[in-house]
Amino acid sequence: MAKPVKKGDITEIEIIDLNFRGQGVGKIDNYVIFVNNTLPGDKLKVKIIKAISKYGIGEVVEYLERSEKFEKPECPYFFDCGGCQIMHMKYNEQLKYKRDILINELNRNNLENIDNVKIKNTIGMENPYRYRNKGAFPLSISNGKLLIGPYEKGSHNIVNIDDCLIQNQWTEDIINILRSFIIKNNISIYNERTHKGSIRHILMRNNQKDEIMLVIISKDNIKSKLNDFVEKITKKITNIKSVFLNINDEKTNRILGNKNILLYGDEYIKDNIFDLKFKVFPHTFFQVNHTQTDKLYSKALEYADIEDTDIVYDLYCGVGTISLLAAQKAKEVHGVEIVNESITSAEENKKENEVENANFHLGSVENVFPKLYKKGIKADIVILDPPRKGCEELVLNTLKEMNPRKIVYVSCNPSTLARDLKILQGYGYNINEVQPVDMFPHTTHVETIVALYKKD
The missing domain is CATH 3.40.50.150 (Vaccinia Virus protein VP39)
Structure with missing residues (x-):
């Protein structure tokens, strides 16, 4: 079948379905076009950014008519961030x-x-917000600016955030204190392309008592450079019970390396499921x-x-x-x-x-x-x-x-x-x-x- 569109075309479509990746599905003469950040019932003007024999990919130029399932996302980063795919859908519709x-x-x-x-x-x-007891965000430098946050949809570019509405309520303070410390002390940030620099990720965990474990993941052992950060953040956020430096010097997408250095507090936080107690370490898998x-x-x-x-x-x-x-x-x-x-x-x-x-x-x-x-x-x-x-x-x-x-x-x-x-x-x-x-x-x-x- 000849493609009815080519890359660069701007066309109007109606979204008729949502696939398992959360992409809207539209058709032009039975030719399928996938569009992010859309819902069934949306009528759109889209720009075709990819067109191959089996399908095309469009990006929204203009919403002509919004779906009845649409709800304005609470998160200001949603349309760029890859962490959530369907926050623009009413929650009861998400469940369906x-x-x-x-x-x-x-x-x-x-x-x-x-x-x-x-x-x-x-x-x-x-309440489908603030539900995650674990979150990890990569760091990078772009055009001289420090970025902390999740990846954009379909890329390794970081969305620079101050807060994340599905993470715990201390996320904003933790990110901002870390950002200020890195800038003030000129701590180097890891570059995954050159394999140079130090800090790669920040990982946060919390239990049902809201006790927090914080893990700084670095390519190098920068323990001596983190003393002031640990002192400042544990005074500001008193329910931080554990701070680790994790060393990951491998060329890998895996977040945690094998070596943990305890900088402050306990080696684990305890959590409960019903009446049972569980020890949670940096590497522990826990729901x-x-x-x-x-x-x-x-x-x-x-x-x-x-x-x-x-x-x-x-x-x-x-x-x-x-x-x-x-x-x-x-x-x-x-x-x-x-x-x-x-x-x-x-x-x-x-x-x-x-x-x-x-x-x-x-x-x-x-x-x-x-x-x-x-x-x-x-x-x-x-x-x-x-x-x-x-x-x-x-x-x-x-x-x-x-x-x-x-x-x-x-x-x-x-x-x-x-x-x-x-x-x-x-x-x-x-x-x-x-x-x-x-x-x-x-x-x-x-x-x-x-x-x-x-x-x-």
Whole structure:
């Protein structure tokens, strides 16, 4: 099909859909054009910035008519920032959109009897702002100016911000104190192209008591240069309980390096999930939304419906959050995780909470899980919480052999979730219920919990 537009053209289109990336979808003679910062129902004048055989990309020149789903974003940086994709959409519409994304993926994979499965409305937040307990911002120099903030949409250019409305309420003070200190003391900023300079990122974490951990990530050991900064910021923000310098001297997009130097306070902050306590270090994986984590885990445990005679596997267990919660009801729990630091934290959390019936195993799930099964450790219930790539084939094959009566699948990617559910249906499992949860308001991400049970 000949392209109806070429790069540089200005044309009018109507947005008819929103894709899984949060881009508006419009068509000219069945030729698809994607446009950021738009919603279904928007009528636009756009400039074509890319046109290939299958699709084009446009940027907004003028909004001719705004969608009924539109809401002016609270954040002044939204239209440039890549952190949030759908803050311009009314929050109730965001929740519907996330459920629709999930349903589309399930339908696309032709899951058995999916029309009769209860797919519940997305569990949202009363206040979908200031919800993140962890945030990391890169730093750079552009035209002699210090920039601190998230990346622009689709680039490594930094949006220079004073505050971020999905981060904790101290973000503005922390960024401004750091900015002033760097400028006053002429601290060098890392250049990812030349691999020169020092400070690369700032990372903030906070617990439910609003105690803060601050981490300065640098290519070099600049400990001696940070004394005044640490003194000033801990006096200004008294709930900062921990300040680290993290050394990352590698040419990598990975934020944290392997070496942490404690500059102030404690080596960790403690956080709670229900009545369990967890130690959170700079490298610790921990759910970033306290409010929604409680809802997510409550639903997962409801679906698991653990009895005191059950043996439970928690695969991809991280720092053992679900494992330790499950251990309060189960006879025995086995958590498997590939990240060494996470297993170390899981063991410490087990000790901290005086849990005796949870066992943690280090290694890849596809390697460890089959070995444990061959040793005779058979589960009644398996909880899956894999990364975005989903479960490996060997993991699913082991589930087929093990034949647990129930599987609870916690997913951060609807596409790989649908793929794996299709396989599990082929292994004799029915999908009982599907529950999407909004862990990341104003973004396109959706977390999903699925209850599966073995067919009679």
